[in-house]
Amino acid sequence: MTPELVSVTIDGMTVQVPKGTSIIEAAKQAGVLVPHYCYHPSLPSPAVCRMCLVEVEKAPKLMPACVTTVAEGQVVHTDSEQARKARTGVLEFLLINHPLDCPICDQAGECELQDYVFQEGQAATRYGEFAKRYNPVEDFGPDVLYVANRCILCTRCVRFMEDVAGAPVLNVSERGDRAYIGIDQDQLLDHPWAGNVVDLCPVGSLISKDFLHKARAWDLDKTASVCTGCSQGCNVMLDTRDNVVVRVRPRPNLDVNRHFICDHGRMHYRWMNRGDRIEAPLVREGGRHLATDWEPALVRLAQLAARGGNTVILASGSASFESLAQLRALVGKATLTTGVQLLLADDEQPLPGVPGLALRHERAANGTGARLLGYGEDWNAAVKAASGANLVLLLDVTLTDAEAALVSGAGAVVVLGTTLAQALPAAELVLPVTNVAEESGTFINRDQRVQRYRQARTAPGMARPAWWIAAGAAGTDIGTAAEAFAAGAAMVPALAGLTYADLGLNGRLAGPPSRRADGVPA
Amino acid sequence: MGYPHPSHAGEHPVLSKHFGDAGARTFDGWVKRGGYEGLKKALGMTRDQVVEEVKASGLRGRGGAGFPTGMKWSFMPKEVVKPHYLVCNADESEPGTFKDREIIRWTPHQLIEGCAIGAHAIGAERIYIYIRGEFTHEHRILLAAVDEAYKGGALGANVFGSGRRIDVVVHRGAGAYICGEETAMMNSIEGKRGNPRIKPPFPAVAGLWACPTTINNVETLAAAGHILRQGGAWYKGLCRGNPKSTGTKLFSVCGHVQRPGNYEVVMGTSMKELIYDMCGGMRPGRTLKAVIPGGSSVPIMTPAEVEDCLLDYEGVVAKGSMLGSGGMIVMDDSTDLVYQVMRLARFYAHESCAQCTQCREGTAWTTRILEKILAGKGRREDLDLLLDLADNMTGKTICVLSDSCAAPVVSAIRKFPAEFDAYISREKQPVMVTA
Amino acid sequence: MSTAHAAGETHQPVFVGPTRAQLEALFPKYPTKQSVLLPALWLVQEARGWISEGALHEVAEVLGLTPAYVKGVVTFYTMYHTHPVGRHFIQVCTTSPCNICGAEEVTKAFLRHTGCGELGATSPDGRFTVIEVECLGACGFATPVLIDDDFVEGVTPERVAGILQGYK
Numbered sequence A: 001m002t003p004e005l006v007s008v009t010i011d012g013m014t015v016q017v018p019k020g021t022s023i024i025e026a027a028k029q030a031g032v033l034v035p036h037y038c039y040h041p042s043l044p045s046p047a048v049c050r051m052c053l054v055e056v057e058k059a060p061k062l063m064p065a066c067v068t069t070v071a072e073g074q075v076v077h078t079d080s081e082q083a084r085k086a087r088t089g090v091l092e093f094l095l096i097n098h099p100l101d102c103p104i105c106d107q108a109g110e111c112e113l114q115d116y117v118f119q120e121g122q123a124a125t126r127y128g129e130f131a132k133r134y135n136p137v138e139d140f141g142p143d144v145l146y147v148a149n150r151c152i153l154c155t156r157c158v159r160f161m162e163d164v165a166g167a168p169v170l171n172v173s174e175r176g177d178r179a180y181i182g183i184d185q186d187q188l189l190d191h192p193w194a195g196n197v198v199d200l201c202p203v204g205s206l207i208s209k210d211f212l213h214k215a216r217a218w219d220l221d222k223t224a225s226v227c228t229g230c231s232q233g234c235n236v237m238l239d240t241r242d243n244v245v246v247r248v249r250p251r252p253n254l255d256v257n258r259h260f261i262c263d264h265g266r267m268h269y270r271w272m273n274r275g276d277r278i279e280a281p282l283v284r285e286g287g288r289h290l291a292t293d294w295e296p297a298l299v300r301l302a303q304l305a306a307r308g309g310n311t312v313i314l315a316s317g318s319a320s321f322e323s324l325a326q327l328r329a330l331v332g333k334a335t336l337t338t339g340v341q342l343l344l345a346d347d348e349q350p351l352p353g354v355p356g357l358a359l360r361h362e363r364a365a366n367g368t369g370a371r372l373l374g375y376g377e378d379w380n381a382a383v384k385a386a387s388g389a390n391l392v393l394l395l396d397v398t399l400t401d402a403e404a405a406l407v408s409g410a411g412a413v414v415v416l417g418t419t420l421a422q423a424l425p426a427a428e429l430v431l432p433v434t435n436v437a438e439e440s441g442t443f444i445n446r447d448q449r450v451q452r453y454r455q456a457r458t459a460p461g462m463a464r465p466a467w468w469i470a471a472g473a474a475g476t477d478i479g480t481a482a483e484a485f486a487a488g489a490a491m492v493p494a495l496a497g498l499t500y501a502d503l504g505l506n507g508r509l510a511g512p513p514s515r516r517a518d519g520v521p522a
Numbered sequence B: 001m002g003y004p005h006p007s008h009a010g011e012h013p014v015l016s017k018h019f020g021d022a023g024a025r026t027f028d029g030w031v032k033r034g035g036y037e038g039l040k041k042a043l044g045m046t047r048d049q050v051v052e053e054v055k056a057s058g059l060r061g062r063g064g065a066g067f068p069t070g071m072k073w074s075f076m077p078k079e080v081v082k083p084h085y086l087v088c089n090a091d092e093s094e095p096g097t098f099k100d101r102e103i104i105r106w107t108p109h110q111l112i113e114g115c116a117i118g119a120h121a122i123g124a125e126r127i128y129i130y131i132r133g134e135f136t137h138e139h140r141i142l143l144a145a146v147d148e149a150y151k152g153g154a155l156g157a158n159v160f161g162s163g164r165r166i167d168v169v170v171h172r173g174a175g176a177y178i179c180g181e182e183t184a185m186m187n188s189i190e191g192k193r194g195n196p197r198i199k200p201p202f203p204a205v206a207g208l209w210a211c212p213t214t215i216n217n218v219e220t221l222a223a224a225g226h227i228l229r230q231g232g233a234w235y236k237g238l239c240r241g242n243p244k245s246t247g248t249k250l251f252s253v254c255g256h257v258q259r260p261g262n263y264e265v266v267m268g269t270s271m272k273e274l275i276y277d278m279c280g281g282m283r284p285g286r287t288l289k290a291v292i293p294g295g296s297s298v299p300i301m302t303p304a305e306v307e308d309c310l311l312d313y314e315g316v317v318a319k320g321s322m323l324g325s326g327g328m329i330v331m332d333d334s335t336d337l338v339y340q341v342m343r344l345a346r347f348y349a350h351e352s353c354a355q356c357t358q359c360r361e362g363t364a365w366t367t368r369i370l371e372k373i374l375a376g377k378g379r380r381e382d383l384d385l386l387l388d389l390a391d392n393m394t395g396k397t398i399c400v401l402s403d404s405c406a407a408p409v410v411s412a413i414r415k416f417p418a419e420f421d422a423y424i425s426r427e428k429q430p431v432m433v434t435a
Numbered sequence C: 001m002s003t004a005h006a007a008g009e010t011h012q013p014v015f016v017g018p019t020r021a022q023l024e025a026l027f028p029k030y031p032t033k034q035s036v037l038l039p040a041l042w043l044v045q046e047a048r049g050w051i052s053e054g055a056l057h058e059v060a061e062v063l064g065l066t067p068a069y070v071k072g073v074v075t076f077y078t079m080y081h082t083h084p085v086g087r088h089f090i091q092v093c094t095t096s097p098c099n100i101c102g103a104e105e106v107t108k109a110f111l112r113h114t115g116c117g118e119l120g121a122t123s124p125d126g127r128f129t130v131i132e133v134e135c136l137g138a139c140g141f142a143t144p145v146l147i148d149d150d151f152v153e154g155v156t157p158e159r160v161a162g163i164l165q166g167y168k
């Protein structure tokens, strides 16, 4: 059923929006950003900051755009004299107790207070000689510090914990200008989703210990990616500085993770920067691994693959769809056994306020992609099969000593690996591959949503995406990730015809075209 | 009864008729004085008939806003799908107001009767009477009266044999002026911080526990009993001024009058008559400087404005202020208006619930500027700043506490500039302000 | 049974015996447990004189709330004491209507006669704590003073010494 539409005019621009839409959301459609602090599209709106006041024709006073719903024929002015004065007033009130310690504040550069004050704040302070409110910094939990002096009491953090996480461990304490955000020392912010309060905080009041003084916002490069922490497939942003991933933050996707990620995913990035990497193709000669060029390495791989017979692929559940597809294609006619490392955990950690969002049992990003490509889930059986196989291909897996011993019994072992620890001494070939931060690719999440991630840092040495290696050895004419995806999609009926262009920033559901239409339009 | 003083001829005691008469406090005493007749009559009428009677009386809310009571009751859904609730606002915290306290102290059954009538009119089975925590004696009196009312059949599963169930729960506040605001009160009853809620939804749609709820002031509900007993037409006839303001009203007069206390007069009585005749005017040798007529949240009036002001909703508005709760603060020429305005600003800064930016920060900043002026460090620009802050604090927040802080400041600066000049020009000795 | 808390203090439960019964009697009066919070806190304060960390945790537990939530509410309402106070707690109204009638002199008299010295402090003998409060809703009876649960009207500096005699 299509919702009833109403027509509103905002700053001269007329838009049609569903009945019940707030003015602030309608304004977005009209290309107008109404400044706000307490409002957040994934939280209930308390309308307390009063920053979003706008003029609505015929209304007796300014209206909060965040909670006022549109009405047919409504005319809204967000930039009238009155509205602007109200905003300047709010900014001034927020600043009187704000420390203005931007030079040492982690939020500087991505602070909504800084931004709006810069846009339309008062030129000079009228607060003058009065002392600012002072409260000490408090430890709020494993990764969160509360810098009370910077707090603008928007209550986003309190509402997230209460209404979304269902664990009301934060409060507003006291009244009037003595108010602050409080916590009980027996129940800190250790909820598996608590880290989101740091992102939600519009100022530098809640800060991450992990990120503390690591980088200035303007020195960061941001890359759209997908979390590899589990099969939920939360959309994330990888923040890099000088080619190092320094932070993972949620990237909004209303159909997958809204505006949130769990703490497991948030902290799941250090390995991306590991220094102990395989940097060049290695071939085994006389019991030693010698570095070589890609060309001879690919020729050698092609020879091994062509031998046929029993072949086993052991792959990481977080390998890209493109790589998994090309690796399969490479071994084409051989008798194939496959195993995917899905890293199953005992627990699942849902975020109660967002149905369908949880840190999943399956702690790998692309189990669904692997399954769609026909990869087997019985890892142990595949490892056992490896011991007697003609050829074993390992894709970004770290084996236990026992597993390594079994695998080393195979006729030939080829390691497509990221870290040196993955390079088995018995391997014929050790080929350096890129990790998720160093390549472009796609994962398919548990709901069969096909989602792209982009390259965030340059790969070490000669590392290449595994699909490039496999395609090169197979002599296939695939030169880009997009081509690798299209080739892989052709192998899976549910993905037939899908291209990168269709996936956009928020992905598409796999399945027959009718189901795909349920995804976010490209 | 001009409690605690003898009644004055200019008064028209209805609600206050038994103030000071301890015998009226008990159930039997109240019945002996004609009490509970109004409730019995109401129980014989339909919900609609009761609402119509109150509409006909012209009764308007005595808590401050003056909203027509019958109309407010008519907003409640006709069908009772979810439980309906009546909340009686006995939080009385507006500086200058102390009338509800006397109603409860002397005539608790007058209130219970009114509450039961209101509950019947809106289809509620349960009433919460929210009494401020500081009213310790009145709390005890009320609890005892509720007990008696159950025993006497005025409350319970079958009120006076009508088959109608009406229960009263007395809920005690714990020190928060803002809980007098109706939506904050609902939060407080629900066990939350007393934060006012955004409207819509209005209480009649989603109030206590998201159920249809009506909130009325103590005096409003007490009046309902008399209206039912003597008829809406009788009440409407009590009017000396604008026909939109009917009935009697309790005025709490305090400050520099010779006989402070509660005075019940017919709407439209002259303010001067109240202050000078009934309350005895200023102390010997003193003259009137200012009046805050409707509790501390309304603009201050000058003696000239008081001169021909009529005490009804429209009359006080015509003189640039508001009738509010009827708490009248009278100040003579010994008053340091700058100091008192600072005290009021400090009151609001202390009571701000902290939700809205303008109120949380503005009330505190306003207080600091006034303290600075008192300390002899003020500048002329500070007055412009105060006025501008007041503008930024008015009409922009969830509730009107913010506006209430601004109103006395603006009116004092506009109407009594010399008071501020005296400090700014260092003519007047600075005052040490203790926080 | 007693429970230990981060603060290190050991807490003897409040809601036992008659106080428990009083608490239980409150539940039917409200449709949710949370709504019993204010009256439950009053029961604690009546029993103990103030609301300690331990008591706060106990209230949270019996009502199914988090301690942080309860603390947010407790600190909103000024009549709940989160610190121990003197045996007798004296609250003098000094808001404008009483202020113009001399309330600040009354406060000073209380500070002098109790030996408290300053607002909010407890007298050396532990008998009194004096604070200024905002409007007590009895402006026509200036100056009203709330001593524990006794509401005293029309207090003048001269009456203070006599009034204090009644509080040992």
Ligand SMILES: Cc1cc2nc3c(=O)[nH]c(=O)nc-3n(C[C@H](O)[C@H](O)[C@H](O)COP(=O)(O)O)c2cc1C
Pocket: B060, B061, B062, B063, B064, B065, B066, B067, B069, B072, B089, B090, B091, B092, B093, B094, B177, B178, B179, B180, B181, B182, B183, B215, B216, B217, B218, B220, B221, B399, B400, B401
């Ligand atoms: C800040 C604030 C404080 C208030 N305090 C009181 C109060 O103490 N007592 C009261 O009856 N109404 C108070 N009100 C008004 C109530 O919100 C509400 O309008 C009133 O209780 C409705 O009852 P009535 O229609 O019978 O007047 C206050 C309003 C505001 C905004």
Ligand code: SF4
Pocket: A150, A151, A152, A153, A154, A155, A156, A157, A158, A181, A200, A201, A202, A203, A205, A206
């Ligand atoms: S800590 Fe941040 S999110 Fe929480 S209330 Fe303060 S400013 Fe808002």
Ligand code: SF4
Pocket: B178, B195, B196, B351, B352, B353, B354, B355, B356, B357, B359, B360, B397, B398, B399, B400, B401, B402, B403
């Ligand atoms: S105006 Fe003040 S008291 Fe009212 S809701 Fe806003 S902050 Fe609270």
Ligand code: FES
Pocket: A035, A036, A037, A038, A039, A046, A047, A048, A049, A050, A051, A052, A053, A064, A065, A066, A067
């Ligand atoms: S965003 Fe609307 S009031 Fe805060």
